[in-house]
Amino acid sequence: MLLHGIKTAWFFLKSTDGKTLLVKANGLSDNGLLELGHDVLGVASAEIKGLDGSKLEKISGNNTVQYSYADPLNPTVALTVNSIKMATYAKLVGLEKKGTGWQMADTKPVGGCVIKSPHMTDDGFTYFCFPSGNFLGGDKKLDSDSDSKKTPVTDALNFAAIDDPNIDDLYRIYDTSDPDWQSEDAMFKEILPDYVKTTTVSGSQV
Numbered sequence: 001m002l003l004h005g006i007k008t009a010w011f012f013l014k015s016t017d018g019k020t021l022l023v024k025a026n027g028l029s030d031n032g033l034l035e036l037g038h039d040v041l042g043v044a045s046a047e048i049k050g051l052d053g054s055k056l057e058k059i060s061g062n063n064t065v066q067y068s069y070a071d072p073l074n075p076t077v078a079l080t081v082n083s084i085k086m087a088t089y090a091k092l093v094g095l096e097k098k099g100t101g102w103q104m105a106d107t108k109p110v111g112g113c114v115i116k117s118p119h120m121t122d123d124g125f126t127y128f129c130f131p132s133g134n135f136l137g138g139d140k141k142l143d144s145d146s147d148s149k150k151t152p153v154t155d156a157l158n159f160a161a162i163d164d165p166n167i168d169d170l171y172r173i174y175d176t177s178d179p180d181w182q183s184e185d186a187m188f189k190e191i192l193p194d195y196v197k198t199t200t201v202s203g204s205q206v
Helices: 086-095 184-191
Strands: 006-016 045-051 056-061 065-071 076-081 094-100 099-103 110-118 125-137 155-161 174-175
Touching: 006 045, 006 086, 045 110, 076 086, 076 110, 086 094, 086 099, 086 125, 110 184, 125 184, 174 184
Parallel strands: none
Antiparallel strands: 006 110, 045 076, 056 065, 076 155, 094 099, 110 125, 125 155, 125 174
16 A cells, blocks of 8 residues: 555544444534544644554474464554544543533543545555544643744644454454445444434534
8 A cells, every 4th residue: 555645534432332323412423423624624644553563472492483473453543633622622532521621531432533545556545444442632732922933733632442342353444446345434334333424514523
């Protein structure tokens, strides 16, 4: 795969058992999917790590290597989204309303993300799908504006995948060049069995 950039990405929230997609007021949009489009000024970066074991371990015997195995998978995604609304950010990382502000809750919500990247050499796309996991809020470094420029601060999120009960694994990759590829909606239906396509814009932050 020769990829370039990020076409778009989606966030969503799920029930605590990871089986059900949360929608409308409980989720991030009417059908549960929040597309990270113009409403959030897009995704600046998505650094994906841990798709394979961290390293290969070897077992030796009789003065030779007899067997090798990979360490367990540990998929993570470090995301930079340009402008997430505070209420959406709070839902993702697990902030709860106290008085007129927010503070961290005792438990993390279960969420997921999908990242869509274009192919360099054709018109296809590759999708990196993480149906279940937890979001952590990133650090903030606030610098003073000067008389010559403003210093915007984007929203950093760290996502750690956990085992998803619907796909019985940590992640799934789809590619439009695969002869088994059907459609984006079919992909979402596979990783989120209760996903329903809606005619409303799913990229509006709830």
